[in-house]
Amino acid sequence: MRVALICHCVVTGMGCLLFSILTTPASASAPDLPPPPNVLLLVADDLGYAELGCQGNASVKTPEIDAFSATAVRCTQAYVTAPNCSPSRAGFLTGRIPLRFGYEFNPIGARNEDPQTGLPPKQETIAEYLHDAGYTTGLVGKWHLGGAADFHPQRHGFDEFFGFLHEGHYFVPSPWNQTTTWIRRKGLPRGHIDRYQAGPNLIYSSHMGHDEPDYDANNPILREGQPVIEEAYFTDAITREATSFIQRYRTCPWFLYVAYNAVHSPLQAKNETLERFASEEDIHRRIFLAMLYDLDRSVGEILRTLEETGQRDNTLVVLFSDNGGPTKETTASNLPLRDGKGSMYEGGIRVPFLVRWPGQLEAGSVCDATVSTLDLFPTVVSFIGSASQVELDGLDLAKVIQSPKSVEDRVLYWRQGKRAAIRDGRWKIVAPSGYDSPSQWQLFDLAEDPAEKNDLSGHPDHRQHLKDLLRKWQALNRQMAEPIF
Known part of the structure; x- marks a missing residue:
């Protein structure tokens, strides 16, 4: 008779108690299986490709992430599924191109509370999959996949949630004590150009030509489903909650998604951290560097808790x-890549990406293979062993890193509104503002031109590459669903 091992977790003040129940016959014993690995996702918000020391930027202070990079694999060609927050998260949490289920756009403001706007309940998330595999699952930080009741994180597989539901949040409650804040404004008082000192630690800027979004409107900090007053700087609050989760569930397999809102606007830095960057003359850049420093410090504390x-x-x-x-x-740099957030050029969709898996991946190595955040869910499926409810679009990340030549002809696809792109091996086509005709597409050889400076679409030697990529893009486009909002 087969032996069944049932793992049951009871949450107590001591953490998580595991016990096993063995079925008959009494003489049978469970095989000595290694414990399943925990999974920790550390996701920065709007962090540019070039804004880490390990990515080659000597002007930033990210010692903790740089030290982590020395123990991890640094992937130089890693992609997200969209050039902005919400559809990118929909992609890596489901392991599917979000366009397959109509998740094309990025809800902001009051749209977050639209009862029709959010990650569809029938889409399985990595949290639901691991929850069903016996893991304890948690989300700390930003959700941005629907603010109505049907889309709450706890209805998408998360056992615990501490954070907010919309696209952004101020880092401390009003009146923003002990911080310096940079706020976008449509206009400034007469006689002021670009910037205006509205208070001792408050700067208004008209450089974007519009107001700062109303991030905190109807967007409280929640613990599970209940509003709480959080006085700590929110990056520090995320650290506190993440380390608590890791400590409490140290005897259970767990999945923790740490979704920072740094370094997303509003730009708001702790004054004590800002002093570290006094040599930076531009207050705009100085606030960003301080926010990044506190993000880095948070990552270090979470990783030390694991140790x-x-x-x-x-x-x-x-x-x-x-x-x-x-x-x-925000001043974030994506160099040497072209453009940034919102763009289908490399600066919008290629991101810094570090992965550490002791015993599976070589520490301190660099991987130049094309990887995607779509690969996270399939990687988890590979070590859990049971199939996902839906077909996934990614690959097992460990196999991609260990055998980079196996993905030399990998195809990745993007679309948002009239912007679109596809990458096939070294070749990529981009439609920055329309894709209705071949003349609207640009062609780049990323192996020779990662900065996408040299458009080859009009070159006779490369017309076949353009035609082949257009056919592949159109074939994939026909598989996608109509936008759900």
């Missing part, structure tokens, strides 16, 4: 950004 609780070697850790940085808005 201190003896979970380092049994935890798959992945750190990446949800999309490229919005350079004009």
